[in-house]
Amino acid sequence: MNRATGAVKGKRVVMVCGVPMDMANCPVRDVMDNIGGKWNSLMILSLADGPLRFSELRRLIPDISQRMLTQTLRDLQRDGYLSRTVYPTQPPSVEYALTDLGRSFLVPLKLFVDWSLQNHDAIRKARAEYDAVA
Amino acid sequence: MNRATGAVKGKRVVMVCGVPMDMANCPVRDVMDNIGGKWNSLMILSLADGPLRFSELRRLIPDISQRMLTQTLRDLQRDGYLSRTVYPTQPPSVEYALTDLGRSFLVPLKLFVDWSLQNHDAIRKARAEYDAVA
DNA sequence: CTGAATCCAAATTGATACTG
DNA sequence: CAGTATCAATTTGGATTCAG
Numbered sequence: 001m002n003r004a005t006g007a008v009k010g011k012r013v014v015m016v017c018g019v020p021m022d023m024a025n026c027p028v029r030d031v032m033d034n035i036g037g038k039w040n041s042l043m044i045l046s047l048a049d050g051p052l053r054f055s056e057l058r059r060l061i062p063d064i065s066q067r068m069l070t071q072t073l074r075d076l077q078r079d080g081y082l083s084r085t086v087y088p089t090q091p092p093s094v095e096y097a098l099t100d101l102g103r104s105f106l107v108p109l110k111l112f113v114d115w116s117l118q119n120h121d122a123i124r125k126a127r128a129e130y131d132a133v134a
Numbered sequence: 135m136n137r138a139t140g141a142v143k144g145k146r147v148v149m150v151c152g153v154p155m156d157m158a159n160c161p162v163r164d165v166m167d168n169i170g171g172k173w174n175s176l177m178i179l180s181l182a183d184g185p186l187r188f189s190e191l192r193r194l195i196p197d198i199s200q201r202m203l204t205q206t207l208r209d210l211q212r213d214g215y216l217s218r219t220v221y222p223t224q225p226p227s228v229e230y231a232l233t234d235l236g237r238s239f240l241v242p243l244k245l246f247v248d249w250s251l252q253n254h255d256a257i258r259k260a261r262a263e264y265d266a267v268a
Numbered sequence: 269c270t271g272a273a274t275c276c277a278a279a280t281t282g283a284t285a286c287t288g
Numbered sequence: 289c290a291g292t293a294t295c296a297a298t299t300t301g302g303a304t305t306c307a308g
Contacts (some may be wrong), residue, residue, distance in 0.1 A: 027254035036166070070272080078260070080256060080261070091269040092271095108246045114242075115242045127214070134228075175301080189290075199283075200292095225288090
């Protein structure tokens, strides 16, 4: 064991903000691994105003492939962010809607969106300066 | 052009919350592409309490490879989240510290961390139920 | 309409060895 | 100490085809 960090080799323990975190079972990483995906948070934002059908989401996000739309929706449903309702019409229609959990996630998500909009220029500037040196 | 969405094929325009977003130049995605990485936000949290040296970060996060530590730090520096200071000692030591931008990002980041800790159980439960059906 | 299945290209990451 | 360079393994994403 590493006395300085409390880390045990093979146990993937990390110290962050003075708190030991088991990286193999870290809640933050567990959440981020899902919503950090390429389309996941955009999908949640797209459903913020109300339920949408599969084909509506496809039109709303024109550049997502069918494969990724299906997979993203399934991943988000699996973690409880949204519900999937099948209406037995012919042909069938499927509606996706945020759950309470999904709606509660809109709070930190929107704060992140706001921060991004406010600081995007600063980031682009920093990036340009960094690249100029190199 | 798609009249329903305002999307122009090949222009990657997406409607979200009623606002058209150019996916090819979306501020939110631009920010997330960097801090959404596997180690990036953990790195920012690790530096929240003060500057750390390269080797200190390595000890703090035992399961990151040297390659990813270097790359993560460089990416975050490039976007202006942290500064890199070289002390010309022998052997050299390099100190990494959050910038004002990096510290300001701690606000939405910590809100996300809190949300994750509070809702992790609900997510695990939803996941278990989903898997049980399948 | 709403997917599932398959194949393949590209991007990410890890392991290892080497350097000023 | 603080990296760089290289290669292999894994993951991810897109395109296409098929199906209930």
